[in-house]
Amino acid sequence: MWHSLGISPLEALWVVLSALGIYLAFFLLVRGFGQRALASWSTMDKAIVIALGAVLGRVVLGYTPTLTAGIIGLATMFGMLRLEAYLRRTKRGSYLSSRPILLMAGDQILARGLRQARIQEDELYFKLRQAGIRNFSEVALVILEPTGDVSVLRRGLPIDRVLLRRVRDRAKIPAELLQPE
Numbered sequence: 001m002w003h004s005l006g007i008s009p010l011e012a013l014w015v016v017l018s019a020l021g022i023y024l025a026f027f028l029l030v031r032g033f034g035q036r037a038l039a040s041w042s043t044m045d046k047a048i049v050i051a052l053g054a055v056l057g058r059v060v061l062g063y064t065p066t067l068t069a070g071i072i073g074l075a076t077m078f079g080m081l082r083l084e085a086y087l088r089r090t091k092r093g094s095y096l097s098s099r100p101i102l103l104m105a106g107d108q109i110l111a112r113g114l115r116q117a118r119i120q121e122d123e124l125y126f127k128l129r130q131a132g133i134r135n136f137s138e139v140a141l142v143i144l145e146p147t148g149d150v151s152v153l154r155r156g157l158p159i160d161r162v163l164l165r166r167v168r169d170r171a172k173i174p175a176e177l178l179q180p181e
Helices: 009-033 043-061 067-088 092-096 111-117 121-130
Strands: 101-105 139-144 150-154
Touching: 009 067, 101 111, 121 139, 121 150
Parallel strands: none
Antiparallel strands: 101 139, 139 150
16 A cells, blocks of 8 residues: 555655654744744745745655655644644643734834844834834834734824733833723
């Protein structure tokens, strides 16, 4: 049977182990480089991701990929995604997701937040312009989300404190920007 599938049991095991190894390496690299690694990509970044995908595919499937090896590799990767999603719902799984990082509180740029997020001030200005901000006085908060997106909240209505759960350095947010407790 295995011969007709084009893969031996040992080769199938190697596909599973390779997929697990690549998944773990990718997870650690994204965690190491921070949410910034997932933020908006330039054309060159997209080209690199496509090339990396091809390389990762070859690593997972080995030198002689077969349809069966591809299915086993995909199933393993999807299994890891499912396991990660399950773990995120548990208390112990909170270490799997990054916390949002406060980049601006009111009109103040938080240098510590920029360093943690590995974002340059010019990149922050770009995100502010994209959000239609014309003056720092319009800004209530700027937050780098765990997804790598940057949220720009404008001044106006007070911000519900529940929305700021898990945000690093939320104590630096001026009280006048928040709903009363």
